[in-house]
Amino acid sequence: MSDHDPLADAELTFLLGMGFQLVLGEFVTRVAAAGYADLRPVHGMVFQVLKGCGATGSELAERLGVTKQAAGQIVDDLERRGYVRREPHPDGGRRRLVVLTDAAVRHLAVAGEVLHELEDELADRLGAADLAHLRETLARLIRDRAGDHPPPLRPVW
Amino acid sequence: MSDHDPLADAELTFLLGMGFQLVLGEFVTRVAAAGYADLRPVHGMVFQVLKGCGATGSELAERLGVTKQAAGQIVDDLERRGYVRREPHPDGGRRRLVVLTDAAVRHLAVAGEVLHELEDELADRLGAADLAHLRETLARLIRDRAGDHPPPLRPVW
DNA sequence: TGGCTGAGTAAAGCTGCTTGACTCGTGTGT
DNA sequence: ACACACGAGTCAAGCAGCTTTACTCAGCCA
Numbered sequence: 001m002s003d004h005d006p007l008a009d010a011e012l013t014f015l016l017g018m019g020f021q022l023v024l025g026e027f028v029t030r031v032a033a034a035g036y037a038d039l040r041p042v043h044g045m046v047f048q049v050l051k052g053c054g055a056t057g058s059e060l061a062e063r064l065g066v067t068k069q070a071a072g073q074i075v076d077d078l079e080r081r082g083y084v085r086r087e088p089h090p091d092g093g094r095r096r097l098v099v100l101t102d103a104a105v106r107h108l109a110v111a112g113e114v115l116h117e118l119e120d121e122l123a124d125r126l127g128a129a130d131l132a133h134l135r136e137t138l139a140r141l142i143r144d145r146a147g148d149h150p151p152p153l154r155p156v157w
Numbered sequence: 158m159s160d161h162d163p164l165a166d167a168e169l170t171f172l173l174g175m176g177f178q179l180v181l182g183e184f185v186t187r188v189a190a191a192g193y194a195d196l197r198p199v200h201g202m203v204f205q206v207l208k209g210c211g212a213t214g215s216e217l218a219e220r221l222g223v224t225k226q227a228a229g230q231i232v233d234d235l236e237r238r239g240y241v242r243r244e245p246h247p248d249g250g251r252r253r254l255v256v257l258t259d260a261a262v263r264h265l266a267v268a269g270e271v272l273h274e275l276e277d278e279l280a281d282r283l284g285a286a287d288l289a290h291l292r293e294t295l296a297r298l299i300r301d302r303a304g305d306h307p308p309p310l311r312p313v314w
Numbered sequence: 315t316g317g318c319t320g321a322g323t324a325a326a327g328c329t330g331c332t333t334g335a336c337t338c339g340t341g342t343g344t
Numbered sequence: 345a346c347a348c349a350c351g352a353g354t355c356a357a358g359c360a361g362c363t364t365t366a367c368t369c370a371g372c373c374a
Contacts, residue, residue: 007296007307011272012279012288013184015295016177017310022302023170024313041314042330058352070331072354094339094352115168122169125301126294131169134294137287138172139164144282145179150164153174155330156181157198157312199361215321227362229323251321251370312361 017156023118030114036107038081044111045153046074047083047104054099056089065152083107174313180275187271193264195238201268202310203231204240204261211256213246222309240264 007015028041042064049055049063061071075098078084083104089095100108123131142150164172185198199221206212206220218228232255235241240261246252257265280288299307 005296007299008292010296012276012292013177013180013272014310015292015299016173016180017313018299018303018307019295020170020173020177021310021313022299022307023173026302027170028314056352057354066330067332068353069333069355073330089352092340094337096353115170119169122298122301126297130290130294130297133287133290134298135165135169135172137283137291138176139162139167140283140287141279141291142164142172142175142179144279145183146175150175150179153171153178155312155314156174156178157185213321223361224363225322226324226364230361246321249371251368253322 023122026118027111027114030118031107031111034110034114036110039083039107042074042155043078043083044107046078047100047108047111050084050098050100050104051108054087054097056095056097060098063152065154078104180279183275184268184271187275188264188268191267191271193267196240196264199231199312200235200240201264203235204257204265204268207241207255207257207261208265211244211254213252213254217255220309222311235261 010018024041031039031044045064046060049060055063057071057075058068060075061068064071064074075084075086079086083101084098085101086096086098089097119131126134167175181198188196188201202221203217206217212220214228214232215225217232218225221228221231232241232243236243240258241255242258243253243255246254276288283291
């Protein structure tokens with residue numbers, strides 16, 4: 001056909017990257033519009049890790065896939081802005097437990113809502129069955145490449 | 158069920174990001190093993206843009222979604238390492254045409270081969286029909302969010 | 315002639331990470 | 345009891361890959 005879709009020929013890697021970029025970009029835009037323009041996706045990852053009973057800086061670093069110094073800097077930043085607190089760790093030692101403040105918990109709720117909203121919209125536009133199939137195939141791809149323990153999600157290239 | 162798949166509950170955004178990260182990581186590893194450990198994905202994007210008849214620095218910058226200074230720095234780097242040349246532009250002015258050397262053309266061939274190899278392996282493991290469906294749904298997602306002119310693929314967060 | 319436009323360049327600054335070197339509590343072996 | 349290794353945390357410096365700001369230079373058109 002003369003009007004051939006260039007996306008049909010695109011590399012799978014490109015399709016995945018572009019899909020991720022567009023969806024994440026939309027997510028970031030909406031969360032920023034909800035009053036969180038000062039939080040990047042990595043901060044959301046931090047909140048996910050700390051959700052529940054918190055974690056130490058080293059645990060956080062491992063979960064984020066960065067050095068403990070980098071994790072410390074992120075925590076410094078979030079502490080200054082009132083999203084986390086450092087408390088003495090029950091197990092003592094030099095350990096300190098990083099925990100979420102209410103502001104961070106509220107952000108988690110908003111972010112979760114935005115994610116579901118976005119996914120619902122995509123289900124409408126792409127078809128719920130196709131979206132479910134997309135999820136399922138992606139999950140198998142991830143399991144195939146990374147097993148049961150996918151590595152930390154890091155900025156790509 | 159006691160043995161429930163945590164990936165089934167994961168956010169779509171997460172699945173897309175993890176899928177992209179794993180596939181791109183595998184791609185980078187294999188291309189590095191083929192002798193191109195000194196080239197990042199962005200260099201491959203540059204080669205894609207310049208493939209054919211080359212481009213000016215400003216055109217390249219626009220296609221990459223960076224400032225022309227950043228594009229100039231990348232071109233400086235690639236020129237030093239023998240992957241591109243700057244030639245006088247046929248249209249004159251201050252313009253200069255950045256074109257690929259044979260080394261870059263060889264890299265393009267290798268990278269293309271690796272991408273197809275990777276996609277064939279995934280077709281084997283996930284099922285050709287499911288992979289085709291994945292591609293098709295991703296293409297529709299991209300078209301839905303970006304129309305016919307998807308923005309440059311950039312490092313994400 | 316003189317000014318506008320658009321490509322390219324030069325220099326400095328910034329962000330988010332890393333590496334290297336340390337300090338300090340704690341348990342462990344002898 | 346004492347030394348000491350270990351692991352968490354922190355300080356400082358460095359670095360990559362961009363951006364912002366500010367300029368130079370060639371053509372073009374009134």
